[in-house]
Amino acid sequence: MTTETVRKTREPQITNKDRLTLPERGFTVVQLTGKSIRELIENGDLPISEYKINPNLIPDFVLDERSRISEVAYDLNNLFITKSRKASYADQLEMLNVETNAIRAIGVRGMQAYMVSISEAAEIAAIELAKEIRIFGRNFVKEAQFSSPWIRTSTEINPDTTAIIGCDDLDINPEEANDGLPEGLHRGIHIRNSFPKVSAKHSALYIMRVFVPTF
Numbered sequence: 404m405t406t407e408t409v410r411k412t413r414e415p416q417i418t419n420k421d422r423l424t425l426p427e428r429g430f431t432v433v434q435l436t437g438k439s440i441r442e443l444i445e446n447g448d449l450p451i452s453e454y455k456i457n458p459n460l461i462p463d464f465v466l467d468e469r470s471r472i473s474e475v476a477y478d479l480n481n482l483f484i485t486k487s488r489k490a491s492y493a494d495q496l497e498m499l500n501v502e503t504n505a506i507r508a509i510g511v512r513g514m515q516a517y518m519v520s521i522s523e524a525a526e527i528a529a530i531e532l533a534k535e536i537r538i539f540g541r542n543f544v545k546e547a548q549f550s551s552p553w554i555r556t557s558t559e560i561n562p563d564t565t566a567i568i569g570c571d572d573l574d575i576n577p578e579e580a581n582d583g584l585p586e587g588l589h590r591g592i593h594i595r596n597s598f599p600k601v602s603a604k605h606s607a608l609y610i611m612r613v614f615v616p617t618f
Contacts, residue, residue, distance in 0.1 A: 448529040470522040521558040
């Protein structure tokens with residue numbers, strides 16, 4: 404179990420000044436509640452008929468990892484860092500530092516970019532699904548290279564491997580899918596637990612552009 408596994412301590416809240424500035428800059432502010440992926444599915448927040456997880460491939464501690472309990476902010480029109488595609492884990496972490504400096508440059512001083520966990524990505528997906536918005540898939544992300552993106556997370560399977568989440572292909576006709584998987588298998592939110600953490604690259608791997616309060 405890693406330090407990212409359980410996040411029950413309430414995190415700092417967004418300052419009043421940043422709370423006013425963020426919407427003006429196009430950001431959505433939501434409250435994450437410490438739920439696990441297992442809870443999201445069992446509560447119906449991520450309907451299992453649409454969002455599928457293969458329990459044979461995912462350790463229980465990943466299913467039961469909880470999101471942080473705090474407000475977070477993100478821009479639905481700029482949710483993925485485009486240059487993070489094909490970048491190593493270390494390079495993607497540095498990109499988050501660049502995003503922190505960028506958001507502070509536009510007047511949001513009390514926020515920093517961070518790499519979401521599996522549970523946080525899933526809870527954000529559930530929050531947007533309740534508004535009939537899917538954060539993965541071609542309907543949401545307009546650029547062709549973003550169809551069915553996989554998202555790297557901070558959730559560790561072991562010291563060398565990080566879990567990834569993504570692949571919402573519900574808006575793609577089966578005849579358009581060319582990944583060789585049986586119909587339905589590739590559809591919905593999926594998790595993979597076999598992606599190398601440090602140096603490997605992946606043509607469809609991104610990081611989410613999500614910000615958390617720093618104090």
